[in-house]
Amino acid sequence: MALKKFKLIANSNAPIDGDIFSPNNLAGKNIPEILNLETWLGKKRVKVSEIFEVTDESNESEELTLVFDGNITQVTRVGKNMSEGKIIVKGSVGAFLGIEMSGGSIDVDGDADTFVGMSMKGGTIQIKGNAGDAIGSGYWGSRTGMLGGLIIVQGNAGDEIGRWMKAGTIRICGNTGILAGSRLQGGSILIQGNSEGKLGASMVGGKVVLLGKTSSTFPSFYISEIKSKAKVDGEKISGPFYSFLGDIVENGAGKLFISVENNPDLKYREDFIP
Amino acid sequence: MTEFIIRNGFVVDPINNINCERVDIAIKDGKIVESVNESNAKTIDATDKLVMPGGVDLHSHIAGAKVNAGRLLRPEDHYKDYEVKKGLRRSGTGHSIPSVFTTGYRYAIMGYTTVFEPASPPIKTIHTHDELNDIPILDSACFPLLGNNWFIMEYLKEDKLDECAAYVSWLMRTLKGYAIKVVDPGAVEAWKWGGTSHGYDDPVPRFDITPREIVRGLIKVNKMLGLPHPVHVHANQLGKPGNYKTTLETLDSVRDLAGDNGPIMHLTHVQFNAYAGVDYPSISSGAAEIADYVNKNRHVSIDIGQVMFGDTTTMTADGPFEYQLFQLLRGKWINNDVEAETGSGIVPITYNRSNYVHAVMWAIGLDLALMIDDPWRVFITTDHPNGGPFTEYPRLFSWLMSKKARDKLQKRMPRLSRIRTNLRNIDREYTFYDLAITTRAATAKILGLKDKGHLGAGADADIAIYNINPKEINTSLEYKTIRKAFSTTHITMKEGTIVAKEGEIVGTPIGRTYWVDSHVPDDLHNSVIPEIKRKFEDYYTIKIDNYHVPESYLERSAPIQPSEVSAK
Numbered sequence: 001m002a003l004k005k006f007k008l009i010a011n012s013n014a015p016i017d018g019d020i021f022s023p024n025n026l027a028g029k030n031i032p033e034i035l036n037l038e039t040w041l042g043k044k045r046v047k048v049s050e051i052f053e054v055t056d057e058s059n060e061s062e063e064l065t066l067v068f069d070g071n072i073t074q075v076t077r078v079g080k081n082m083s084e085g086k087i088i089v090k091g092s093v094g095a096f097l098g099i100e101m102s103g104g105s106i107d108v109d110g111d112a113d114t115f116v117g118m119s120m121k122g123g124t125i126q127i128k129g130n131a132g133d134a135i136g137s138g139y140w141g142s143r144t145g146m147l148g149g150l151i152i153v154q155g156n157a158g159d160e161i162g163r164w165m166k167a168g169t170i171r172i173c174g175n176t177g178i179l180a181g182s183r184l185q186g187g188s189i190l191i192q193g194n195s196e197g198k199l200g201a202s203m204v205g206g207k208v209v210l211l212g213k214t215s216s217t218f219p220s221f222y223i224s225e226i227k228s229k230a231k232v233d234g235e236k237i238s239g240p241f242y243s244f245l246g247d248i249v250e251n252g253a254g255k256l257f258i259s260v261e262n263n264p265d266l267k268y269r270e271d272f273i274p
Numbered sequence: 275m276t277e278f279i280i281r282n283g284f285v286v287d288p289i290n291n292i293n294c295e296r297v298d299i300a301i302k303d304g305k306i307v308e309s310v311n312e313s314n315a316k317t318i319d320a321t322d323k324l325v326m327p328g329g330v331d332l333h334s335h336i337a338g339a340k341v342n343a344g345r346l347l348r349p350e351d352h353y354k355d356y357e358v359k360k361g362l363r364r365s366g367t368g369h370s371i372p373s374v375f376t377t378g379y380r381y382a383i384m385g386y387t388t389v390f391e392p393a394s395p396p397i398k399t400i401h402t403h404d405e406l407n408d409i410p411i412l413d414s415a416c417f418p419l420l421g422n423n424w425f426i427m428e429y430l431k432e433d434k435l436d437e438c439a440a441y442v443s444w445l446m447r448t449l450k451g452y453a454i455k456v457v458d459p460g461a462v463e464a465w466k467w468g469g470t471s472h473g474y475d476d477p478v479p480r481f482d483i484t485p486r487e488i489v490r491g492l493i494k495v496n497k498m499l500g501l502p503h504p505v506h507v508h509a510n511q512l513g514k515p516g517n518y519k520t521t522l523e524t525l526d527s528v529r530d531l532a533g534d535n536g537p538i539m540h541l542t543h544v545q546f547n548a549y550a551g552v553d554y555p556s557i558s559s560g561a562a563e564i565a566d567y568v569n570k571n572r573h574v575s576i577d578i579g580q581v582m583f584g585d586t587t588t589m590t591a592d593g594p595f596e597y598q599l600f601q602l603l604r605g606k607w608i609n610n611d612v613e614a615e616t617g618s619g620i621v622p623i624t625y626n627r628s629n630y631v632h633a634v635m636w637a638i639g640l641d642l643a644l645m646i647d648d649p650w651r652v653f654i655t656t657d658h659p660n661g662g663p664f665t666e667y668p669r670l671f672s673w674l675m676s677k678k679a680r681d682k683l684q685k686r687m688p689r690l691s692r693i694r695t696n697l698r699n700i701d702r703e704y705t706f707y708d709l710a711i712t713t714r715a716a717t718a719k720i721l722g723l724k725d726k727g728h729l730g731a732g733a734d735a736d737i738a739i740y741n742i743n744p745k746e747i748n749t750s751l752e753y754k755t756i757r758k759a760f761s762t763t764h765i766t767m768k769e770g771t772i773v774a775k776e777g778e779i780v781g782t783p784i785g786r787t788y789w790v791d792s793h794v795p796d797d798l799h800n801s802v803i804p805e806i807k808r809k810f811e812d813y814y815t816i817k818i819d820n821y822h823v824p825e826s827y828l829e830r831s832a833p834i835q836p837s838e839v840s841a842k
Contacts, residue, residue: 138350139349139350139353140349140350141347141348141349141350141351141606142349142350143605
């Protein structure tokens, strides 16, 4: 199939509604047809030709690939509802990347904003830079978080990762803010850096693994044992870890693995291991 | 004002006994007239289309503090369902709780022109009027909640009916209210003091009065004041399996008060009050018993409160029920104690076709609509947004008009839910005439609106023209056509202005706000007012002057005189 290259030429910094930019939506369309599509620039209805330069390049891949050249931080909802194909962003991207996607993959070379992979059902999102708040969570107030798929962030991430998440995996290579895995129902979150605390608030299922340091843990989690390894997506990660169960205010059975080595101030809780 | 003449449409107008006949309708100065000068009049061609009076919905929570709180509680209800500005139409969001402007537009596009807000806590009525002012196109009114009001309970306990009538009359005038609404009488107050399950004859703590006495007392007051609408009752034990007995008790408790002038009590969203069984796993339909009672007794009218599958928000002044629903669903919720008056709560819910209880609830609503023979006393509502958003009405109409449509859906529901309800055995299908009665003519009549719900000379020119030929369509087979036709009118006209055309909003006149200018004799009024003022100082945290809604506050005030003042 083909590879379509997009270059942002908009002369305004107003937000652009990017939900037309998904391989599903653009499959089978030629360049003039794509340039003729309409979207929002701020409160103005514009044609794609007014905000993007689009070029066609063929490649050997069978899937349609969309490549965005440069930063597109003003474009939101890129890859909404996509189920196949590939999106590559050679720069940073705006909020709501890959929401409700069910397949395919998205690669971002720069940073991403909030709500990456909101309520996504499948597929892969990879961010080389940092990402904002609420990765893999549901929209504000919604009780449907991430339902499957994989999100990898090489840099740091913000608060409330995986809120209401039910399945799938989130891997953060850097540090995270507060409330990672709040209201977690299932699935797993791996944080390789440090956390600002409040891990797994009100979680009832699933797994949060923290390799770095956390500044606080909730008293509503009880420590069950020290485990030498934790499993994320079939991959064994060596610890040792304090294994917490909770959140007991919600009668939860979620699991919290916190590195023993990086959290010496949790040592007093070893006395409570049954 | 432009004059119009609507030609060649098939008119359905039950109040004037017109059933699918070709009648031309003449319109002048916002009213329907016998004839107009044909050379000046604009002609609207309605050939092979269905012409009905504008729809009248008597129970739909479209405005007030609870609706606004629901919007705040549910951002996820808004981000998927939005409309952008287009011509006269303002932008808006919301699915089960749309924003005010969107509410007006969506109703108008479906052919509804009059919608009443049925629950407004007196102290928050000024907020209700704020939102009613903002809703374009629709004529509306609000019903103050009086079933758990401290003043009322005290007056009725001491058997001071005259004073109670004077107080209610003062409230209607002060708050610009329209009718008496009773929600879970006594039980909300009992729950606030820590009581749990509350039967029809259990006394309310600290007031020592039973729900039975409150309902009977208010019905007597309603008669004395001659208010246009009967007492609007949300019965006790709502949502509990086995509650159909309480509903029958409520209906029967006022039978001796009945007069000759039609219903004295309107029992609302009865679907939620028609459950047999002892717990949720054994829940079944009690609709047959209630339908039987309504068929045999003329003093009561009901609306069904149909459940529609999908995501919606429940909001009611019935605080105890919302507490139980929250215990069941464990989601987010709001609960509020309205001082000295009532309670309220909001809980989001998703009705699911494969859920046994929801499937039974769905069938009970249709049971009621189809088993009550007199369409003048059973009205079609979804208790928006409790059973489902009002935008689902066309789907509901198609189930009423086509056995095939409801059977097809019911086959995909749990088997037990089919066995434990009556729907599978009912062959009745609504005609367009029946539908016009239950959604327009009868609702206008029960609300006491003489200018609504019909197309005779003198009526308001509220007209809905639908893209459907009632003579040619086979309603029992072509249910999808019905859905499509009723979801978007060809033309909706409000008081002689075309407001919607094929789904586009082309006019946004300001709707009226009806209220009852109720009065009692001066000496009675003068004797009661000092007492009200004194008690108000004791009971409320606000000053009585802040309680008033001045007439100038209403965008377009439409006072109605009560039929007869018979207070002694």
